[in-house]
Amino acid sequence: MNFLHFMSANRQQVIELTLEHIQLAGIATLIAAFVGIPLGILITRIPSLSKLIIGGANVIQTIPSLALFGFLIPAPWIGERASRLAILALALYCLLPLIRNTYAGIRGVDPAVVEAGRAMGLTDRQLLFQVELPLASGVIVAGIRLAVVLSIGLATIAAAIGAGGLGEFIFRGLAMVSNQVILAGAIPAALLALAADFLLGLLERRLNSFWLKA
Amino acid sequence: MPPTQMPLTSNETASNGSASNATSSGASAIEFDRVSFSLNGHPLLENLSLAVNHGETLVLLGRSGSGKTTTLKLVNGLLMPVEGEVRISGRSTANWDPIRLRRSIGYVIQDGGLFPHFTVERNIGLVPRIEGWDRPRIDARVRALLALVGLNSELASRYPSELSGGQRQRVGVARALAADPPILILDEAFSALDPITRSEMQKEFRALQQRMRKAVVFVTHDLREALLLADRIVLMESGRKVVNLPAEEFSRSEHPLVRAYREAFSAPIEMPTEKRESQ
Numbered sequence: 001m002n003f004l005h006f007m008s009a010n011r012q013q014v015i016e017l018t019l020e021h022i023q024l025a026g027i028a029t030l031i032a033a034f035v036g037i038p039l040g041i042l043i044t045r046i047p048s049l050s051k052l053i054i055g056g057a058n059v060i061q062t063i064p065s066l067a068l069f070g071f072l073i074p075a076p077w078i079g080e081r082a083s084r085l086a087i088l089a090l091a092l093y094c095l096l097p098l099i100r101n102t103y104a105g106i107r108g109v110d111p112a113v114v115e116a117g118r119a120m121g122l123t124d125r126q127l128l129f130q131v132e133l134p135l136a137s138g139v140i141v142a143g144i145r146l147a148v149v150l151s152i153g154l155a156t157i158a159a160a161i162g163a164g165g166l167g168e169f170i171f172r173g174l175a176m177v178s179n180q181v182i183l184a185g186a187i188p189a190a191l192l193a194l195a196a197d198f199l200l201g202l203l204e205r206r207l208n209s210f211w212l213k214a
Numbered sequence: 215m216p217p218t219q220m221p222l223t224s225n226e227t228a229s230n231g232s233a234s235n236a237t238s239s240g241a242s243a244i245e246f247d248r249v250s251f252s253l254n255g256h257p258l259l260e261n262l263s264l265a266v267n268h269g270e271t272l273v274l275l276g277r278s279g280s281g282k283t284t285t286l287k288l289v290n291g292l293l294m295p296v297e298g299e300v301r302i303s304g305r306s307t308a309n310w311d312p313i314r315l316r317r318s319i320g321y322v323i324q325d326g327g328l329f330p331h332f333t334v335e336r337n338i339g340l341v342p343r344i345e346g347w348d349r350p351r352i353d354a355r356v357r358a359l360l361a362l363v364g365l366n367s368e369l370a371s372r373y374p375s376e377l378s379g380g381q382r383q384r385v386g387v388a389r390a391l392a393a394d395p396p397i398l399i400l401d402e403a404f405s406a407l408d409p410i411t412r413s414e415m416q417k418e419f420r421a422l423q424q425r426m427r428k429a430v431v432f433v434t435h436d437l438r439e440a441l442l443l444a445d446r447i448v449l450m451e452s453g454r455k456v457v458n459l460p461a462e463e464f465s466r467s468e469h470p471l472v473r474a475y476r477e478a479f480s481a482p483i484e485m486p487t488e489k490r491e492s493q
Contacts, residue, residue, distance in 0.1 A: 116327030119290055120341055120389075121316035130340075134331050 003180040003187075010184065014169075018188050021165035024083065024158055025151040025192075028090030032147055036095045037140065040102025041128065050103065057096040065154055068092065069161045086158035086165075093154055094147035101143025105136030138208035145200035152193040156185065166192075241304030243268050243397055243429030244289055249298035251284055258284045259453045261298070266446075268396065269427035273440040273461075275475070276450035282433040285450075286399050289431060290319045302397065317341055320390030320428075322400040326382040328374040334360075334385050335370040341393045359388040364418060380411035387419070391426075399431045404439065416442050437479040441465055449475070 007014055036057075043050035063071070068089045073079045078088050109132050117131045133140075159167025169185025172178075242265040251259040259281045266272045274282040287293040288300050291312045300307045302315060328337050336343075338359055339352045347355070360367050363384040374382055383404060390398060404412045404419075420443055423430060432443055440447050440461070447464040449456040449472060456471050457464070464472060 110330075112323065112325075112327050113329060115292070116321070116323060117329070119292060119316055119319075119321040119323075121313045122340075122344065123313055126344060131329060 003183050006180045007184055014184060014188065017164065017166050017168055017185070018192070021152070021155055021167075021189065021192065024086055024155045024163060024165050025090065025148065028087045028151045028155070029094055029144070029148050031087065032091040032094035032098055032151075033144060035091070036098025036143075036147075037102045039095070040099045040140075041106065041133075043099070043103055044106045044132075045124075054096075054099060054103070057099050060092050061096050065089065065093070065157050066160060069157070073161075082158070082161050082163040085161060086155065086163035090151045090154055090158070094151050097143045097146035097150065098140075101139050101146070102136070105139030105143075106132045108139060109135045138204055141200060141204040141207055145197060145204060148196045148200060149193045152189060152196060156189050241301065242266060243270075243303060244272075244431065245299075245301040245304075246285075246288070247299045247301065249288060249295045249300055251288060251293060251296050257453055259288070262455055263298075264448055264455070264458060266429045266431060268429050270445045271423055271430040271432060271443055273444035273447045274431065274433045274450060275435065275437065275440045275447055277435060279452075280450040281453040282435075282450055283401055284453075286401050286431060286433055289397070289399055290321060291315050317345065317393060318395045318397065320392075320395040320398040322383075322386045322390045322398070322403040324402045325379065325406045326374065326386030326389075328382055328385055328389070330374055333371050333373055334365075334377070337374070337385060338389045338392055340389065345393055355392060356388075359391060362391070362422070363388045378411075379407055380415065383407060383411075383415060387422075396428060397430075398426075398428045399433075401433045402435070403432070405434070405436070412439075419443065437475050 039053055043053050060068075069085060072085050072089055075085075075088075078084045113135070114127065114131060117127050122130065155165050156167035156170055158165050159171050166185040166189045170182050170189075173180070173182030173185065244264075244266040246262050246264045249259060249262045250257065262281075262285065264272065274285055276282050284293060288295055288307070289302065291307045291310060294308060302310065302319070307315060329340070332340070335356050338356045342352045342355055356370060357367055360370060365381060365384050365388070369377065369381065369385075374385070377385065383406075386403070390400075404415045407415060416439055423443075432440075434440055441464070444461040444464075446458060446460055448458045449464075449469075451471060457467060457469050459467060465476070467473070
């Protein structure tokens with residue numbers, strides 16, 4: 001009951017840090033989506049780039065997160081503010097599921113349907129936006145879902161470089177050796193991840209059942 | 215891709231109206247002039263020459279792998295000949311804007327090849343829509359085509375997965391006809407249908423073609439279908455043309471491969487003797 005007591009006593013700060021957390025993870029996922037989805041599309045068009053780009057995103061994922069935050073500190077403009085740094089690092093981590101799922105989703109569209117579209121005289125752009133992307137949307141949303149959950153989890157570490165978010169409680173709790181303070185950060189972060197996962201899962205199922213009725 | 219000026223677009227031929235106008239220009243709708251095609255060094259088609267006129271139905275008959283589908287893809291520029299020339303309305307496919315070329319050729323494939331995320335209406339209206347027709351004109355065209363292929367207009371708002379195989383195939387035909395292309399190519403179009411629906415579709419298609427007078431290339435491995443639909447039959451084997459004959463002559467030809475085909479299809483439908491005896 002100590003934990004609930006702590007939460008209600010500090011609810012102002014809990015809400016503040018939760019919002020900050022959502023902001024960090026949300027902006028990072030958005031940036032990653034704006035970069036990752038086009039990259040995923042690009043490598044379906046130029047398959048020779050796919051190894052390089054997926055490999056690169058893979059390598060980024062293997063860098064320990066704290067180290068990645070550290071590597072980015074010297075970057076101009078980005079390094080000036082902890083939150084910018086954190087968002088960039090999180091976005092880099094989210095690239096892999098977005099690139100990979102976009103690529104796999106488009107490659108997974110029934111080749112007969114794509115060929116029918118091409119044979120009917122659709123341009124490349126029309127084929128992409130009217131056939132391939134809608135039919136791949138379920139798989140792409142699955143990638144976004146992974147990216148969102150990943151960035152909500154990793155954003156807790158952003159507090160280590162002073163970027164705020166629910167990680168503040170976790171690091172403070174660690175320093176104070178206080179479970180209730182750690183939980184005040186960990187539980188809302190976990191709930192956020194679960195909620196995002198659930199909502200995007202609903203969207204994903206809807207898209208899949210809608211497009212893939214056949 | 216910049217739109218290029220073509221002397222003969224699908225709309226123009228459509229507004230020219232009758233087939234006799236189009237044939238009077240002298241060029242066949244489709245001409246293969248000593249065409250060869252190979253993929254990774256494997257020859258798929260060798261030295262094929264043929265011509266299809268407006269109002270004529272040419273059936274490409276042959277086994278799987280005989281080069282029939284390759285031939286179709288050379289017609290609409292999905293493939294380009296390695297040697298020789300394919301001419302559509304007198305112009306080599308190499309000189310066509312591929313997008314314009316394909317929009318002037320209706321394409322029907324097995325099971326319709328419909329877009330699963332589009333309703334029947336959107337599937338049929340796709341080419342008119344990307345050609346920039348206005349909404350009332352598209353709607354009218356879709357209704358007319360549904361009637362033409364014998365479908366109830368209530369089906370317009372359904373998705374392909376909510377249709378029977380025969381209905382999907384009819385939508386496929388309607389979609390291919392949407393922008394009134396002068397040429398129609400069909401790849402095993404009716405092969406996935408049950409025998410009764412298939413026979414219905416064949417008869418309806420023949421009646422439709424007698425009215426439309428398009429240049430039609432129909433690919434099949436079924437001799438009966440070929441004899442029913444064709445003006446001319448080209449029998450293919452291993453990427454080569456074996457014979458090219460009017461349908462009546464084909465049914466009498468003494469060419470060994472043609473006879474082999476006829477024999478394979480001429481057996482009356484009954485239980486095989488071996489099986490009957492064992493019972």
